[in-house]
Amino acid sequence: MPLFDLSKIPKQQRIILAVLVGIILIVLVNNRLFKPITSERKELRLKYQNLETELERKRIELKEAQAKTEAERIVSLEERYRHTQKKLEYLKGRLPKEKQIPTLLSQIASQTRLEYNLIKILPEESRLVYKEIPIQIQLKGRYQDLGEYLKGLEESTRLIKIKSLSIKTDPKDPPKLDVVLEIATYIVK
Structure with a gap:
């Protein structure tokens, strides 16, 4: 003996009941299966965006460090050039003219x-x-x-x-x- 006898329920109510059971099943499946996946996906997307932001920040830091190193190298080369020029002028003064x-x-x-x-x-x-x-x-x-x-x-x-x-x-x-x-x-x- 079944708990409910579905044959006694009118057809229109059975359809409504079937639709309601279907909706309840969809909601349950969504809450139990798809919502955690969607939530995890959102977290992963957020982590991905954070990592992209961090990567871009590191790229900028690297470019700034390279620019600073290049600037220091240029300053060093300019200093060496000035020193070499002074030395060259000194040595030119020590070189006799042909006459x-x-x-x-x-x-x-x-x-x-x-x-x-x-x-x-x-x-x-x-x-x-x-x-x-x-x-x-x-x-x-x-x-x-x-x-x-x-x-x-x-x-x-x-x-x-x-x-x-x-x-x-x-x-x-x-x-x-x-x-x-x-x-x-x-x-x-």
Whole structure:
């Protein structure tokens, strides 16, 4: 014996009852199955939006950090450039003009008692910003005078490099030395 006898209920009410049961089932299924999924989906969408916002913020921070690093690098390079320019100006001041080379050597020699046998300017070697001018010098004099001459070259305000030095005793005059010296000086192009 059933709790309700559906055959006794009029057809119109049975339809309404079926519709109501259907609606109740839909509401229950929706509340039990779909609402949690929808709610979870909303939470995931919110998390996704938060992560996108965080990602964009991190991208901006990264760009700012890169810009700051690049700016610091530029400042450092500019400082190095200024320092290099000052150094270049200083070195340019120490480089003789081409016309000054014989005068420079004569000044140094006049301060000592050496005799010049030969001053020969060899072919120049061109560099990026300057020219190297090798000069071969043959001198005659005493050992002490040679030391003063070399000291004069070293203390010169101009850049002079001693490339080679050959010292032999003069067989005709033993206290004197025959000296062959190759130096290099530099001029700005």
